[in-house]
Amino acid sequence: MGRRAKNKQDVPLPIELDKTHEGKVTKALHDKLKHEAIRSRKQKENAQRQKNSRTDKAANSNKEQGKRKNIAPVEDNSIVEKKSKKTKVVEVESDQMVLDAPDDGWDNAPLESDSENDDDDDDSIDEFDSAEEELPSNISDVSDAPTRNALDLLSDDSDDEDGIEGGIESYDEFDTDEDADEGVTFRDMEKRSKMLDSMREEDEEMAELERLEAGGAAEGERELFALPTLEQVEAEKEAPLDLQQVQLRIQETIRVLNNFAELRSPQSSRNDYMDQLKRDLCHYYGYNEFLMDKLLQLFTVGEAVEFFEANEVARPVTIRTNTLKTRRRDLAQALINRSVNLDPIGKWTKVGLTIFDSPVPVGATPEYMAGHYMIQAASSFLPVIALAPQENEKVLDMSAAPGGKTTYCSALMKNTGLVVANDANKDRERALVANIHRLGITNALVCNYDGREFPKVMGGFDRVLLDAPCSGTGVISKDASVKINKSQDDFSMLTNLQKELILSAIDSVNADSATGGYIVYSTCSVTVEEDEAVVDYALRKRPNIKLVSTGLDFGRPGFTGFRGRTFHSSLSLTRRFYPHTHNMDGFFVAKFKKMSNKIQTGENEFTVPTGSGVKLKQKKKKRGN
Numbered sequence: 001m002g003r004r005a006k007n008k009q010d011v012p013l014p015i016e017l018d019k020t021h022e023g024k025v026t027k028a029l030h031d032k033l034k035h036e037a038i039r040s041r042k043q044k045e046n047a048q049r050q051k052n053s054r055t056d057k058a059a060n061s062n063k064e065q066g067k068r069k070n071i072a073p074v075e076d077n078s079i080v081e082k083k084s085k086k087t088k089v090v091e092v093e094s095d096q097m098v099l100d101a102p103d104d105g106w107d108n109a110p111l112e113s114d115s116e117n118d119d120d121d122d123d124s125i126d127e128f129d130s131a132e133e134e135l136p137s138n139i140s141d142v143s144d145a146p147t148r149n150a151l152d153l154l155s156d157d158s159d160d161e162d163g164i165e166g167g168i169e170s171y172d173e174f175d176t177d178e179d180a181d182e183g184v185t186f187r188d189m190e191k192r193s194k195m196l197d198s199m200r201e202e203d204e205e206m207a208e209l210e211r212l213e214a215g216g217a218a219e220g221e222r223e224l225f226a227l228p229t230l231e232q233v234e235a236e237k238e239a240p241l242d243l244q245q246v247q248l249r250i251q252e253t254i255r256v257l258n259n260f261a262e263l264r265s266p267q268s269s270r271n272d273y274m275d276q277l278k279r280d281l282c283h284y285y286g287y288n289e290f291l292m293d294k295l296l297q298l299f300t301v302g303e304a305v306e307f308f309e310a311n312e313v314a315r316p317v318t319i320r321t322n323t324l325k326t327r328r329r330d331l332a333q334a335l336i337n338r339s340v341n342l343d344p345i346g347k348w349t350k351v352g353l354t355i356f357d358s359p360v361p362v363g364a365t366p367e368y369m370a371g372h373y374m375i376q377a378a379s380s381f382l383p384v385i386a387l388a389p390q391e392n393e394k395v396l397d398m399s400a401a402p403g404g405k406t407t408y409c410s411a412l413m414k415n416t417g418l419v420v421a422n423d424a425n426k427d428r429e430r431a432l433v434a435n436i437h438r439l440g441i442t443n444a445l446v447c448n449y450d451g452r453e454f455p456k457v458m459g460g461f462d463r464v465l466l467d468a469p470c471s472g473t474g475v476i477s478k479d480a481s482v483k484i485n486k487s488q489d490d491f492s493m494l495t496n497l498q499k500e501l502i503l504s505a506i507d508s509v510n511a512d513s514a515t516g517g518y519i520v521y522s523t524c525s526v527t528v529e530e531d532e533a534v535v536d537y538a539l540r541k542r543p544n545i546k547l548v549s550t551g552l553d554f555g556r557p558g559f560t561g562f563r564g565r566t567f568h569s570s571l572s573l574t575r576r577f578y579p580h581t582h583n584m585d586g587f588f589v590a591k592f593k594k595m596s597n598k599i600q601t602g603e604n605e606f607t608v609p610t611g612s613g614v615k616l617k618q619k620k621k622k623r624g625n
């Protein structure tokens with residue numbers, strides 16, 4: 001746990017970076033002139049507006065009496081419902097659901113035996129309906145989605161002249177379902193539309209003015225910032241940590257680094273600033289220097305701070321509907337009846353729900369006990385969506401415990417075919433077996449091998465999922481010990497294991513599978529050495545595979561190069577997910593297609609079996625002289 005977390009009583013506000021100060025100094029002069037021009041124009045306009053307002057109000061007061069209610073926009077029912085809900089955890093996807101005029105989502109997850117019962121829909125959950133599809137082709141990009149909120153919608157639609165003239169005091173007055181068109185003429189509408197435009201312009205200019213005022217004042221003060229001297233650094237080590245001071249220094253250091261030529265102190269180099277920043281970030285967020293270095297290599301300093309901040313906040317609790325037993329709409333209704341406050345996770349899944357709050361523990365409801373859902377992180381849906389297991393296939397989940405992904409595979413396969421759920425850790429397999437029973441999975445076989453023993457144990461799978469053991473740098477909000485308990489030795493050990501496991505996973509797949517021939521590699525780590533570097537290694541060692549699209553069209557493309565290393569260009573097909581951009585755990589997903597069971601790797605030719613057991617054919621090595 002970081003000092004920031006430990007010192008809860010003294011936690012300063014989250015660090016917000018000043019993005020308005022990244023430009024050059026000449027821009028300050030430009031801003032100042034613009035500031036003056038806007039101020040003088042605004043003074044004139046305000047005087048004129050007040051005059052017009054008085055005249056118009058007098059002329060229209062009778063006409064406008066009683067009209068206000070009639071011209072208020074009819075608010076979408078779903079928005080009214082959302083507004084009445086309790087405050088939510090920050091959740092980009094659910095906002096999107098509100099605004100995308102949803103229609104049909106709950107019904108897209110039919111209970112197999114009950115699909116014709118769709119017409120007994122309950123109105124109370126219609127607001128969540130969406131046209132989302134499980135198939136990857138329909139996944140939308142949450143990170144790029146427009147982020148208008150319900151109030152934006154209301155203000156866009158509002159036609160109330162009183163609101164315009166006098167300023168909108170409260171949006172409550174628009175909450176009416178009376179006929180919006182009655183009594184409104186085209187001339188009125190045109191006039192109101194012009195007024196709205198002018199109001200918008202005015203708001204934008206005011207915002208610009210405020211920005212310039214705030215920026216101007218800060219600029220003068222901040223230029224005095226200098227790094228602490230060696231003596232001060234030593235003295236700080238002895239004294240109790242002043243979080244406010246450290247926070248301020250982080251902001252100032254980043255500002256200088258963003259405009260180094262102009263704002264640096266001549267006595268300090270870029271490295272001096274970076275060293276101080278690293279020390280401060282370690283203190284403030286409680287990371288060891290080793291991991292801090294790694295993460296600062298991954299992001300710009302600004303984005304690194306966003307990542308650290310996101311790690312201080314718990315991700316939303318999410319559950320996955322077990323479609324073998326129920327439909328999402330029925331599950332949602334059952335939980336709503338228990339006063340659980342929930343929403344669909346986002347357009348990219350039709351089985352996920354976000355739980356905002358619940359008066360009963362989500363892991364102890366009768367629906368949970370009956371196996372109607374799995375408590376599962378949203379990120380953990382992604383590799384299974386990418387794997388896309390089909391009915392009647394033979395699938396291997398190489399590191400399966402506690403079974404979130406195994407049971408999702410079985411659900412997608414409608415309990416047909418075979419899912420081999422393996423894990424090297426016997427203790428963790430208890431939870432795997434319990435989940436398999438609770439969720440009513442009947443197509444799984446649990447085994448307890450070191451994954452590296454595949455495909456000798458069994459081969460010829462249509463698809464293999466390797467959700468690899470990893471450092472957990474994507475799930476720091478769940479396990480803060482990761483901040484301090486990882487060393488270079490741990491990373492070396494893990495990446496070696498990951499490389500061996502990924503080759504076993506590839507060799508366990510039958511390239512001649514009629515329906516499959518796919519391998520998905522995933523980790524809950526954001527480090528390149530556990531993600532792209534492992535995938536790149538697999539591509540080099542197994543030329544009979546190629547990367548294909550994960551089908552997840554949100555998430556950032558993987559790195560094709562990193563700190564002087566060049567990876568195969570197809571690495572851009574892999575996907576990265578971050579807590580600060582996707583509000584889900586940090587995650588990595590890569591999907592391979594195996595093109596042939598024969599591989600030629602210079603000296604050796606391997607033939608991977610299509611049935612169980614392994615045949616390893618080794619050609620005679622060609623030896624040189």
Ligand SMILES: C[S@@+](CC[C@H](N)C(=O)[O-])C[C@H]1O[C@@H](n2cnc3c(N)ncnc32)[C@H](O)[C@@H]1O
Nearest residue numbers: 399400401402403404405424425450451467469
């Ligand atoms: C990220 S967790 C898997 C989570 C699981 N896929 C799920 O969704 O519930 C990684 C798992 O790898 C297992 N593991 C570690 N080393 C292994 C190995 N050599 N072979 C197979 N599994 C291994 C760990 O016991 C752990 O359960």
